[in-house]
Amino acid sequence: TVAKSLAGGLPIGALITGGEASKLFTPGSHGSTFGGNPVSCAAAISVIDVIEQEGLLSRATTLGQEFKDSLVNRSHGIVTQVRGRGLLLAAEIYIGGESDPAPKFVIKALEHGLLLNAVTPTAVRLAPALTIADTEMEQALLRWELTCNYFSEVPS
Numbered sequence: 001t002v003a004k005s006l007a008g009g010l011p012i013g014a015l016i017t018g019g020e021a022s023k024l025f026t027p028g029s030h031g032s033t034f035g036g037n038p039v040s041c042a043a044a045i046s047v048i049d050v051i052e053q054e055g056l057l058s059r060a061t062t063l064g065q066e067f068k069d070s071l072v073n074r075s076h077g078i079v080t081q082v083r084g085r086g087l088l089l090a091a092e093i094y095i096g097g098e099s100d101p102a103p104k105f106v107i108k109a110l111e112h113g114l115l116l117n118a119v120t121p122t123a124v125r126l127a128p129a130l131t132i133a134d135t136e137m138e139q140a141l142l143r144w145e146l147t148c149n150y151f152s153e154v155p156s
Contacts, residue, residue, distance in 0.1 A: 003034070007043040014044075056130040060086035067137065071126070074145040076152035078105075089126045090119060095151045108150055114143035 003013050013032035017025060034040065051057060064086040071082050071091055081092040095101035100121035109116045109124075117125040128140065 006047060007040045008047050010040040010043045011037065012040040012044055051130070054131075057086070060130050063087060063132075063137065064089065067126075067128075067141075070141050071144060074141060075148040076145075078148040078151050087126075087128050087130060087132070090123045091126065092123050094122075101151075105147065105151065109143065109147040112143040112146045114140060114147065 001013065001015050004011065006012050006014055011034040013034040015025065015032075064084070067087065068082045068084075068089060071089070072079050075091075078093055078095060079091045080094045083090055083092075093101045093105050095104065098104070102118035102120060102122055102124050105124055106116045106118045117127075119125045126140075128137065132140075
């Protein structure tokens with residue numbers, strides 16, 4: 001399913017399937033509170049056009065792999081794994097054997113100007129926009145590194 005981002009923030013919802021999964025839903029069998037609004041649908045078409053014309057999905061794939069590698073390489077040993085696809089990633093955080101390091105990591109990252117989400121006690125989500133500029137990505141990585149550096153210097 002996709003929602004607000006599909007129409008640039010306007011109310012919309014969509015279910016996208018393929019293969020065998022597409023046979024589970026026939027036309028009309030799944031409704032959406034935000035489905036069918038003409039303005040939102042027009043906005044969604046424009047968003048899809050921009051995604052295609054600017055190659056945002058292929059850029060997200062390439063940039064996502066670079067981002068994954070950098071998150072690990074610049075983590076000072078704090079990150080044990082990065083998973084995800086494109087620019088929607090989760091990093092497993094290890095801080096001296098703590099059972100729930102992610103919330104502490106999120107708070108320190110925010111102090112460095114980096115907004116993250118603790119999705120489990122040990123993992124944080126990173127979800128930059130598909131349109132993120134290279135300079136913005138570098139700024140995010142610098143802030144990430146500052147946060148990781150803080151925890152690598154804190155005694156266990």
